[in-house]
Structure formats: C-alpha cells, structure tokens
Amino acid sequence: MPLIGQLALALALLVAIYSIGANLIGLRRNSPELLLSARHALWAMCAMVTVAVAALWAGLLASDFSLEYVASYSSVTLPLPYKFAALWGGQQGSLLFWTWLLSIFTSIAIWQNRRRNPEITPWALIVLAAVAVFFLGMLNFVTRPFDLLATVPPDGSDLNPLLQNYWMAIHPPSLYTGYVSAAVPFAFACGALITRRLDDAWIRTTRRWAIFSWFFLTLGNLFGARWAYEVLGWGGYWAWDPVENAAFMPWLVMTAYLHSVMIQERKDMLKVWNLALVGMAFMLTLFGTFLTRSGVISSVHSFTQSGLGPYFLTFLIVVIVAYTALLLSRVKDLKGPAEFESYLSREAAFLFNNLMLVGIAFAVFWGTVFPVLSEAVRGVKITVGPPFFDAVNGPLALGLIFLMGVGPLIAWRRTSPEALMRTFMAPIVMGVGAGIAVFAMGLRQWYVLTALSLAAFALGSVIVEFRRGVSARRHLVHEAPARALVNLVAKNNRRYGGYIIHLGVVFAFVGIVASSFFRIEVKRSVREGQSFTIGAYELTYLGLKGIEDAHMEDLGARVEVTSGGRAVATLMPARLFYKRQQQPATRVAIRSTPLADLYVVLAGVDDQSGLATFEVFLTPLVFWLWAGGFMMAIGTVIVMWPNVRERAALAAALGRDAPVAAETPLEPQAAPGGD
Amino acid sequence: MNSPRKSFDTRALAAAAALVLAIAFVAPPREAAGARASGQEIAEALTCQCGCGLTVANCNHPNCSFSVPTRERIDAMLAQGKGRAEIVAYFRKQYGEKILSAPTTQGFNLLAWTMPFIALLAGGAMIVLVMGRWRTRGAGAGDSSDVPAPRSSGQSNSGQSNAAAQFDPALRERLERELKERI
Numbered sequence: 001m002p003l004i005g006q007l008a009l010a011l012a013l014l015v016a017i018y019s020i021g022a023n024l025i026g027l028r029r030n031s032p033e034l035l036l037s038a039r040h041a042l043w044a045m046c047a048m049v050t051v052a053v054a055a056l057w058a059g060l061l062a063s064d065f066s067l068e069y070v071a072s073y074s075s076v077t078l079p080l081p082y083k084f085a086a087l088w089g090g091q092q093g094s095l096l097f098w099t100w101l102l103s104i105f106t107s108i109a110i111w112q113n114r115r116r117n118p119e120i121t122p123w124a125l126i127v128l129a130a131v132a133v134f135f136l137g138m139l140n141f142v143t144r145p146f147d148l149l150a151t152v153p154p155d156g157s158d159l160n161p162l163l164q165n166y167w168m169a170i171h172p173p174s175l176y177t178g179y180v181s182a183a184v185p186f187a188f189a190c191g192a193l194i195t196r197r198l199d200d201a202w203i204r205t206t207r208r209w210a211i212f213s214w215f216f217l218t219l220g221n222l223f224g225a226r227w228a229y230e231v232l233g234w235g236g237y238w239a240w241d242p243v244e245n246a247a248f249m250p251w252l253v254m255t256a257y258l259h260s261v262m263i264q265e266r267k268d269m270l271k272v273w274n275l276a277l278v279g280m281a282f283m284l285t286l287f288g289t290f291l292t293r294s295g296v297i298s299s300v301h302s303f304t305q306s307g308l309g310p311y312f313l314t315f316l317i318v319v320i321v322a323y324t325a326l327l328l329s330r331v332k333d334l335k336g337p338a339e340f341e342s343y344l345s346r347e348a349a350f351l352f353n354n355l356m357l358v359g360i361a362f363a364v365f366w367g368t369v370f371p372v373l374s375e376a377v378r379g380v381k382i383t384v385g386p387p388f389f390d391a392v393n394g395p396l397a398l399g400l401i402f403l404m405g406v407g408p409l410i411a412w413r414r415t416s417p418e419a420l421m422r423t424f425m426a427p428i429v430m431g432v433g434a435g436i437a438v439f440a441m442g443l444r445q446w447y448v449l450t451a452l453s454l455a456a457f458a459l460g461s462v463i464v465e466f467r468r469g470v471s472a473r474r475h476l477v478h479e480a481p482a483r484a485l486v487n488l489v490a491k492n493n494r495r496y497g498g499y500i501i502h503l504g505v506v507f508a509f510v511g512i513v514a515s516s517f518f519r520i521e522v523k524r525s526v527r528e529g530q531s532f533t534i535g536a537y538e539l540t541y542l543g544l545k546g547i548e549d550a551h552m553e554d555l556g557a558r559v560e561v562t563s564g565g566r567a568v569a570t571l572m573p574a575r576l577f578y579k580r581q582q583q584p585a586t587r588v589a590i591r592s593t594p595l596a597d598l599y600v601v602l603a604g605v606d607d608q609s610g611l612a613t614f615e616v617f618l619t620p621l622v623f624w625l626w627a628g629g630f631m632m633a634i635g636t637v638i639v640m641w642p643n644v645r646e647r648a649a650l651a652a653a654l655g656r657d658a659p660v661a662a663e664t665p666l667e668p669q670a671a672p673g674g675d
Numbered sequence: 676m677n678s679p680r681k682s683f684d685t686r687a688l689a690a691a692a693a694l695v696l697a698i699a700f701v702a703p704p705r706e707a708a709g710a711r712a713s714g715q716e717i718a719e720a721l722t723c724q725c726g727c728g729l730t731v732a733n734c735n736h737p738n739c740s741f742s743v744p745t746r747e748r749i750d751a752m753l754a755q756g757k758g759r760a761e762i763v764a765y766f767r768k769q770y771g772e773k774i775l776s777a778p779t780t781q782g783f784n785l786l787a788w789t790m791p792f793i794a795l796l797a798g799g800a801m802i803v804l805v806m807g808r809w810r811t812r813g814a815g816a817g818d819s820s821d822v823p824a825p826r827s828s829g830q831s832n833s834g835q836s837n838a839a840a841q842f843d844p845a846l847r848e849r850l851e852r853e854l855k856e857r858i
Contacts, residue, residue: 232729232733234729234732234733236733239728239729239730239733241728241729242728338809339809340806340809340810341810342810343803343806348806351802352799355795355798355799355802356795358798359791359794359795359798362791362794362795363791366790366791366794367787367791370778370786374778374783374784374787377783378783380771380772380773381771381773382772382773382775382778382784383722383773383774383775383776383777384777384778384787385722385729385730385776385777386719386730386733386776386777387719387720387776387777388776388777388787388788391777391788392788392791392792396791396795476851521715584738
C-alpha cells in the first residue's frame with residue numbers, strides 16, 4: 001500500500017508537470033490536441049492523488065504502523081471516525097488532503113470549461129497545475145506521507161486529544177475546501193490577465209467558485225469557533241490565535257470581493273481592485289498555510305509544525321511578485337468607464353464596505369505579524385493577543401455593521417436627500433429605539449449601546465427591503481404575503497439570499513457583543529450534595545461517575561441544574577485522560593438556550609477531601625452566534641442555487657447566444673440580483 | 676443642476692465620515708473605568724508561557740504549570756489589595772514584555788496600535804479622492820451623454836418614486852410589464 005501511494009504521488013507530480021508543458025506548447029503551436037491532452041493529464045493527476053489518499057486511508061484504517069504517519073497520528077484504540085479524520089490530523093496528511101481537493105476542483109473546473117473560455121482556461125489550468133506541482137513537490141520530496149519506519153512499533157502515538165472531537169471531522173475539511181477553492185477564481189483571474197480577456201467573463205465563470213469558497217470559509221471559521229468553545233474549556237470561542245486569524249483574513253477579503261464584484265458586473269468598474277482582491281484572498285490562504293506549518297508564530301494550532309516554512313514563504317513570495325507584476329503590466333487594459341455620480345450611492349457604500357473589510361483584514365494581519373516585526377526591529381519578543389484585536393477591530397466592526405445597514409437600501413448611482421430620509425426612516429427608528437431600550441435596561445457601555453443600535457438599524461434595513469419586495473409582488477402579481485415572500489426569494493435568490501446572509505451576520509454580531517461583554521464566571525469547590533448559584537441557576541453536585549476503556553478514562557461529575565426551584569437539566573462535565581498520549585483533557589457540558597448558555601467545566605477533583613472544583617460560565621445570547629452562522633449558511637445556499645437568469649447572463653458574458661434580450665436602457669443589467 | 680446636489684453630497688459625506696470615525700475612534704471597548712479589576716481581566720492581560728499561545732485566562736491545559744499557579748498568584752495579590760497595574764507590572768518584571776497579551780502604547784509598539792487606523796484613513800482618503808475624480812469626469816461626460824436621466828432610477832431599487840413621475844408613459848408601461856415578468 002505505501003508503495004502504491006508513493007508511486008501515485010510521483011506520477012501525479014509528473015503528469016502535472018506534463019500538463020503545464022503540454023498547455024504551453026499547445027498554446028504556442030495552436031494545437032487543440034495538446035491542449036486536450038493537458039486537460040486529460042490533470043484528470044490523471046486527480047486520479048493519482050485519489051489513489052494516494054486511498055492508500056493513506058487504508059494505512060490508517062488498518063493501523064499499519066510501518067508508516068511513520070500512521071504511527072505518529074493514530075493508535076490501535078483510536079475510535080474509527082478519528083482514524084478516518086487522522087488524514088488531516090498531521091502535516092503530511094493534511095497537505096495530501098489539500099492537494100486532493102485542489103486536484104478535484106481543477107477537474108471540475110476543466111469539466112465546466114470544456115466548451116467555454118477557450119482562451120483563458122489553458123492559462124488558468126497552468127496556474128492550477130503550478131500550484132499542484134508545488135504541493136506535490138512537497139509531498140514527494142520534503143514531507144512525505146508514505147515514509148516507512150525502520151522498526152515497526154506495536155502501537156501508534158495516537159491523535160492529539162484536542163483533535164479527538166467530532167468537530168475535527170468537519171472543521172479542517174471545511175476550512176481547506178474554502179482555502180483551496182479560492183485557487184480557482186485566482187487561476188482564472190491570472191488567465192484573464194495573461195490573455196488580456198479582461199471583460200467580466202472570468203468573473204462570471206468563477207462567481208460560483210468564489211461564493212463556494214466563501215461558504216466553506218464561513219463554515220470553517222464557525223466550526224473552528226464551535227470546536228474551541230466545546231473543547232478548550234475556557235468559555236470562549238475565539239482567541240485571535242494566529243491560525244484563527246489566518247482563516248479569518250481570506251474570509252474578510254473574499255467578502256469584500258463578493259461585494260465589489262457587483263460593481264464590476266453592473267458598471268464595468270473596479271477591475272483592478274477586483275483582481276487585486278482575488279489575488280489577495282488566494283495569497284492569504286497560502287499565508288495561512290505558511291503560518292500553520294512554519295511555527296514562526298506560536299499558536300494553539302502548533303500540533304503540526306515543521307520545517308516547511310521556508311518553502312511556503314518562497315512560494316508565497318513568488319506568487320505575490322508574479323501576480324503583482326502581471327496585474328501592473330495590464331493596468332492600461334483595465335481602464336473601465338469611470339462613471340460615478342454621488343457619494344450617496346450604493347457604489348460609494350460598497351467602496352466603504354470594502355475599505356472596512358480590507359481594513360479589518362489588514363488590522364488582523366498587522367497584529368499577527370507584529371511580534372515578528374518587533375523581534376526583528378527591537379530584538380524584543382512581544383505578544384499581540386485578544387486585547388489588541390478586540391480594541392482595534394471592535395470599532396471597525398461597528399463601521400461595517402453601519403454600512404451593512406446602508407448598502408441594501410441606498411440606490412445605485414445617486415439618491416436624493418428626500419428619498420434617503422424616506423428610505424432610512426424605518427431602520428433609523430429601529431436603531432434609535434433599540435438603543436433607548438437597551439439604555440432603559442440599564443446597560444451603559446457605549447460600545448454595547450452603539451453596537452446594538454447599529455445591529456437593529458442593519459436589521460431594519462433588511463426588513464424594509466423584504467417588505468418592499470413583498471408589497472411589490474402583492475401589487476403586481478396579487479399574491480398572498482407568504483407566497484410573495486417565498487417567490488421573491490426564489491426568483492431573486494442572489495439578492496435576497498444575500499440579505500438572509502446579512503440577517504445572519506446581524507444575529508452573529510449581537511451574539512458576539514453580548515457574549516463578550518456580559519459573560520459571568522463562577523469557580524467553586526463543592527462536596528457531593530452541595531450547591532452553588534450562577535445567575536438564575538442553582539447547580540448541585542451529585543457525585544462522580546467513571547468510565548474506562550482501552551483508549552481513555554472518563555471521569556464525569558453529575559450536576560443537577562435548577563432554575564426557580566424547577567429542575568431544568570442534568571449535566572455531566574468530565575475530566576478525560578488519554579492513555580496513549582498520557583494527556584489529560586476536559587469535556588465541557590453546555591446547556592444552551594436562546595437567552596444564555598450555561599457552560600460547566602469540571603476543573604478538578606480532589607480524591608482526599610472529596611471536593612470537586614467547577615468553573616461555570618453563564619454567557620448571554622451566544623446561541624445567536626451559532627444561529628446567525630447557520631442563517632449565513634442557508635443564505636449562501638440560496639445565493640448559490642441555480643438560477644436561469646444567471647445562466648443566461650453567463651452565456652451572454654461568454655458571447656454565446658443567450659435567451660436574454662439585447663441590453664436596452666430599461667433592461668435590468670445582466671445579473672439583477674445580488675445587490 | 677449639479678452644484679446644490681454636490682454641496683449636499685459633500686456635507687452628507689462629511690457627516691457620514693464623521694459618524695464612522697467617531698464610532699471608530701472612541702476609546703477602546705471593554706474598559707470599565709473606575710471598576711476594580713477582576714482576576715479574570717488581569718489573567719486576560721497576560722499570555723500563558725506554557726506554549727499554548729493563549730492568555731493566562733484562556734489556557735486550555737487542565738494542569739498547566741504556568742496558567743494555574745499564575746491565576747492563583749493573581750487572586751492572592753488581589754486579596755492583598757494590589758491593583759491591576761501593579762500586578763501586571765509585577766509579572767512583566769518577572770517575565771519581560773512578552774507576557775503582556777497586548778503591546779504597550781509606547782515607542783515602537785505604538786506602531787502596532789496606530790497602523791491599522793492610519794491604513795484605514797489612507798484608504799478612505801484614497802476612495803474619496805478617486806471617487807471625486809471619477810465624479811468630475813463622469814459629470815463632464817454626463818453633460819454630453821445621451822443616456823436618459825430616468826435610467827438611473829429605473830435601475831435602482833430606491834429613490835424611484837421621485838423620478839418615476841418624469842417617466843414617459845410608454846417607458847413606464849414597459850417597466851411595469853418587465854417588472855411583472857421578473858419579480
């Protein structure tokens with residue numbers, strides 16, 4: 001098996017290199033056969049990498065400890081789902097997984113473009129193959145997943161206990177999918193730049209990829225936060241760890257891109273900026289991998305450090321320099337019409353929204369690399385942690401939420417002051433009303449007051465948009481409100497799906513603000529039968545219950561939770577001990593309600609005194625962070641749903657016959673939704 | 676026709692910018708002035724030295740050799756009546772600057788705090804500048820352009836009604852017909 005895997009990786013590298021050569025020569029000689037052969041070579045690459053992945057999975061599932069990778073990240077007693085997930089638990093495996101995704105996405109892109117974009121696609125495939133060659137080069141020569149051990153150990157060292165959690169099965173794959181799929185829009189952007197086909201064909205071709213990438217980056221970040229929340233046991237979900245930051249930055253930039261691209265689709269402007277954003281998003285995904293792998297900045301994710309850093313850094317620098325040079329060499333071709341009428345327009349709102357998103361991404365980047373900078377300049381090691389990121393990004397987030405409220409309602413091109421007042425009256429009333437209500441509840445922190453007012457304002461703006469659309473349908477096609485709402489979303493999925501995402505962001509934002517400011521914590525050591533309170537809850541410790549198997553010891557404490565004298569839950573926080581790694585861990589118990597999460601950690605048990613120590617957090621509204629995330633996911637699925645009108649627009653952009661009428665002054669432009 | 680709108684625009688832009696900046700530059704959140712610091716707050720200001728990369732408050736190792744005794748030490752110092760600044764200074768003296776979970780606001784570290792806002796201001800200034808240039812160019816082109824004015828409102832989804840009155844009836848009828856088809 002290991003031999004098959006290693007061989008498959010070597011062949012994959014060879015066919016990837018061949019594909020680049022065949023594409024280059026095919027382009028030069030104008031040979032369709034060679035271009036076709038180059039495409040087939042990439043399919044072969046995908047097949048080979050799939051064989052390698054299957055071989056490593058086979059090794060993991062069969063506990064073949066002759067493989068160094070299996071011996072390092074698995075054990076005989078590791079539960080089956082984690083043996084499966086161990087594929088991305090260690091460095092070699094995760095790079096292999098990454099390459100596999102890249103090869104799959106490349107194959108899909110080839111299939112999608114088998115009859116379209118004949119000029120751009122070969123170049124896009126060269127770029128994708130070049131990225132694959134880098135990763136396959138790493139897997140063949142630097143960090144090999146199929147290396148064998150001289151002496152085969154009877155058991156492996158097991159997967160890191162922190163990774164033995166069901167989120168492990170979905171968080172890394174989601175994030176990787178988000179990271180890797182960002183390569184497709186990047187590759188087509190490169191193709192468009194090289195061939196000077198700089199209309200919006202490349203954007204329409206890869207729009208779905210960009211949203212797909214954004215969707216998985218969103219999920220990846222959320223799942224990671226949820227994982228931290230459930231596993232790390234400190235009651236929080238985001239620690240501004242460098243690797244978390246690395247996943248957050250491409251999300252921010254991709255969000256900016258998905259907004260600014262609408263200006264290009266509608267007005268043919270901002271071409272350079274969009275190309276820059278797509279490039280940045282991809283580079284940030286590489287930067288994220290570099291951070292995780294290099295160990296240059298200490299991180300909670302340091303389970304996968306190695307000497308890969310220099311290679312990644314070199315590759316990253318090459319990508320940055322090459323792409324920047326390419327972009328600069330095409331600036332003249334990228335001049336679009338400079339049609340801009342008013343600062344009071346959606347274009348302006350989008351530009352400022354881009355400023356905020358990229359501004360936050362920069363702040364996160366700056367904070368992440370500042371320790372390295374400080375060490376280089378002053379020779380002093382410093383830490384840039386949560387207090388910095390909260391203080392800097394907190395205010396920027398307010399600006400963003402404000403603009404999120406403005407964007408959907410303000411008109412394209414220009415709007416008159418009267419129309420502006422009329423349109424924004426309802427959201428402003430909601431915002432001010434929310435502020436007054438929160439003030440009346442006795443909350444005085446200026447940040448909370450502003451944040452909740454702005455959240456209500458943004459919520460109001462989405463509600464106004466929905467109400468407006470529904471009432472238009474009711475008047476024009478005489479539908480009942482519920483039916484009008486469903487049809488409105490179904491027929492304009494891109495636009496209203498986007499608003500549902502906005503709703504999700506508002507809910508998540510409220511959850512973040514409330515949970516950051518009003519979390520309370522109680523730490524108590526109690527004997528069996530004793531109680532203590534937190535907020536409206538009374539917790540009674542009822543005793544311990546231990547379970548042991550070959551893999552781990554699990555010592556749970558039974559805690560009865562009552563509220564107002566009524567039993568509401570029995571929780572079982574536990575201390576775990578992983579035998580192979582000789583490592584302790586905690587399993588938290590959470591009782592979640594829309595109002596607050598009760599989060600109980602068993603911090604310690606003293607056998608002699610019989611005292612059990614509990615750390616309990618009561619976190620208000622954190623439920624809404626996850627609910628908002630879920631809503632963002634639903635909204636994105638709605639946005640991605642196939643849409644006849646959009647397909648027609650794509651066909652039109654690609655210059656084929658399309659079932660859309662010729663553009664006339666009254667014809668809403670190609671992609672009417674999504675704004 | 677441009678000048679009143681332009682001056683309103685400029686004022687509105689100034690007001691909006693002032694609002695965003697006011698929001699962005701007020702004191703950092705979370706500092707409850709005058710309140711006595713809790714052990715949790717102080718633990719958040721210190722970085723755990725066990726290698727986890729998290730703050731002392733957040734370290735996830737159940738028997739961490741650094742965060743557990745440090746949290747106890749903080750509680751003990753608070754019990755002795757020591758304040759946040761004094762406790763943080765004590766740990767800084769022992770472990771150096773790297774134990775602080777955020778950069779200080781002096782010297783080179785000031786760059787950490789100011790750079791994001793400088794970048795934001797520079798970016799904002801650039802947007803205003805570029806938009807201003809486009810606007811002048813666009814306005815010049817607009818005078819000679821044959822694009823009918825109502826087009827803008829036809830595309831927009833707000834501010835429609837004030838311009839709708841100017842619609843020629845045939846266009847209006849077509850708009851309604853197409854709207855029915857599309858929405």
